[in-house]
Amino acid sequence: MVNFKDYTKQYINGEWIEGNGEKMIDVLNPFNRSTLYSVKTVTKEDIDKAMTTAQAAQREWAKTSPEERKEVIRKVISYLQVHKEEIIDIYTSETGGTILSANIALQITFEELEEAIKLADEVNTVREVPGTIEGKENHIYRVPLGVITSISPFNFPLNLSVRTIAPAIALGNAVVHKPDVATGITGGVILTKAFEEAGLPAGVLNLLLTDPKTDGTGDYLLEHPIPRFISFTGSTAVGRHVGEIAGRNLKKVALELGGNNPFIVLSDADVDRAVDAAMFGKFVHQGQICMITNRIIVHKDIADEFTSKFVKRAKALPYGDPKDPSTVVGPLINERQLEKAQAVIEEAKRDGVKLALEGKRVGNVLTPYVFVDVKNDSKLAQTEVFSPIAMIIPVNSDEEAIQIASETEYGLSSAIFSQDLEKAEQYALQIDSGVTHINDQTVNAQPDIPFGGNKASGLGRFGNPWIVEEFTTTKWVSVQKKYREFPF
Template sequence: MLKPLCEQNGIPVYGLYVNGQWVASAQEVLAPDHSPADNTLIAYVHQASAIEIEAALHSAQRAAKDWAATLVATKEALFFRLREVILARRTEIQQLLIRESGSAFKKALWEIDYVVDLIQTMVGEIRRIAGETMPTTIDGRVSLSFRQPLGVVLGICPFNSPFLLTMKKVVPAVAAGNAIIIKPSEETPLSGLLIADLFDEAGLPPGVLNVINAAVSDVSPALTEDARIKAITFTGSTRTGRLLAEGAARGLKRITLEMGGKGPLVVLRDADLDAAVRAATFGAFLHQGQVCMAGSRVIVDASLHDVFCQRFVERAQNVRVGPPEQEDTVVGPLIRLSQCAFIAGQIEDAVSKGAIVQCGGTYEGPYFAPTVLSDVTPDMRIYHEESFGPVVSVLRAHDTQDALRLANDTAYGLSAAVMTENLRDAWYFAQNIEAGMVHINDSTISDEPHVPFGGVKNSGFGREGGRYSIEEMTELKWVTFQTGKASFPF
């Protein structure tokens, strides 16, 4: 059980995790952590000062050297223990995700199951971190390559799936032999601290994982530009990602960015309509639409548009909205009340320019009703802006070429999906949609721990998952051996 340092007026106060110890901020600056469902004050969390940041950097750099030299079998054993710790504390993790991030009951369990699968995947990858031998044109030379850990990695994590998406950074970094410093979202600080507690119980050596809670603006220059940080991995908004990329460029650091999305679900004229409606519903409303892969644009062939809208609206109106702890809830609270006002503003702008609200469009407290808009056009904010809420725009495509044009008419390029029974059209869209991931006859929301997850355009660059994470978090070194005497031209 994650234990607080103390209490303040009956509210638990949590510290930072530095060098295997739970510590308070030297400046004793506390930030409140509220439940998005009812705004209940859950906890106070210490915010890192320059002292804790320096301590985390120092301990991570020191620990990285020993961890890199640790035997593969020892690393595997650590992850086997971690898996058992997570399974034993499954209910605790689920309850924290529900309470702190507003995750619905089943979505929280899905996060945990994914992480267990992720750990099993990375255990398999640990023994496959390899280079290669290669031919050479020089007599007596043996030429080969191998991979080495980078050293210290910085992970900056989001609020929407705080357990899963933080573990997608920590587990591969540690498996590859690095130390890592995690900066959780300001909205979900306890989820990051819980991950440290799980690793601590599993026996991870001090310093290999450090957790620093603070606003990105407070820690960004101190961490992103420090020479001890060798790579940055970020999931979050495009605006923040761009700022981090600028800082990484100044320090010539490797960076992986997984940012926003405006995912298209394309429904062609030969699509299975029922399957398309189900895919659209799942892609639009999972976790209140607070998913970077969300299918927030459904592009439907004109011949199916009206009947699709009718069936989609019927299904959307039956999506269960309610408290996240209830097992049948699909749409729970948005992470903050201000997000509801932001989405309402997008809808108001769209309606003023001719869009039609087919259902939803209202909210009560932090609960936004599943919303379907039609007649959305490029002059509307919602056509271009990410909503990060349970709102979807249905667009009419005149033909296949027009559907592709609409799919690509966005600054984002993370995930896309196409509903069709025509193999030629499926392959055409797979090749030509500007997205890092394309799913045929499925939702835009899809992920597995071993696949190359990532986007293009304003959705980012670099890939996470399996060996792709290992490649991002290691350095490839070329080595030659001269078995005889080398000859030189002078």
């Protein structure tokens, strides 16, 4: 057994230490608002130590063999498997996610780690390119990038952290990781402890449990000169800020940001199957997922049937304590997110948007709301609600459904339901999003596909082999084997 609360500290150079900041941050249970633990903030000097430590450790880690790096990740997998029950327990306490959500997150995490093992062979490789100068050989090396800054969000924090940390380490990089402090254990401590127990050399992975707005460090983590890359998952507003700083400092970025994901039900769709998928795609993890179904766009010929069945199902969803195995809708992460969701609801009601199902706040749980006859250009439809608020948009034709699907600033995930698979795939190519799923919902993850968004949903792609290009760099080494005559 391991009590992960015992490790709610900074992890720098292989040691669990208190931050040197002057403030304490209380991390609360989203369901009952009890204090789970408190963590001391960091200073700029703590960040400096994490960065310089990572830089020194990375130089040695980059020299390791693929098999050494693979073995560390295999041991991480074993550690997480042994402690699965403790992980699920703290996951539900800290994130407010249900037991189902915790199991989904763990499964994705295991898949990401297994795929990262394959990446270890992709670095420190060499490819020969013929020279145009007599006697010259060109060797093209793929080498680790160096130090990577990783910043993960409060929603699905375990797998949204591992998808940066594991590939980066497998490819010979070092990582300075800062999860959202609200989910510091599931977003940081669990993986850090697993890598420590797996024998990862000190300094290759460093953990900062803090909040820049609280500790007074501001943008120092982003501006620090050592990291070559910033991997950020979070809101579009913050992502724009991260991208601006990265551009100014000539750092590479992967930005996985917000979404306003359409779930399109065409005229020939199997309504019952579409309802099944939409229920999961909208309400899993209380709607707090970047890929969550946001706009449900339904052909008018089947809109009444779809709406009736969807509302009936949504009304019956079990809600409450996330530790209860029957719970589907648990609490939102904190009071601020609850207030934001309630403000969206009240504004939509003032704007005259029709409600087919009016939910309620029960403690810290928001039960499902369903708005209908929504216009795609309305404030409601153009908002990423990030909560169990569903909206149904009726359209006059399949063509209109596809057209308005892209009429948003976002472009992350999307889904199309149709019995004509060939037609649906052609429609999929017309939607301006990084991902489209046919006869499925919008929330899917797989570590060997190119995952990422278009427009305000981000930059870059996760997944093997696309992540290799992100987390490594190429170097040209030429070898002149025959004396070269020069013109002067």
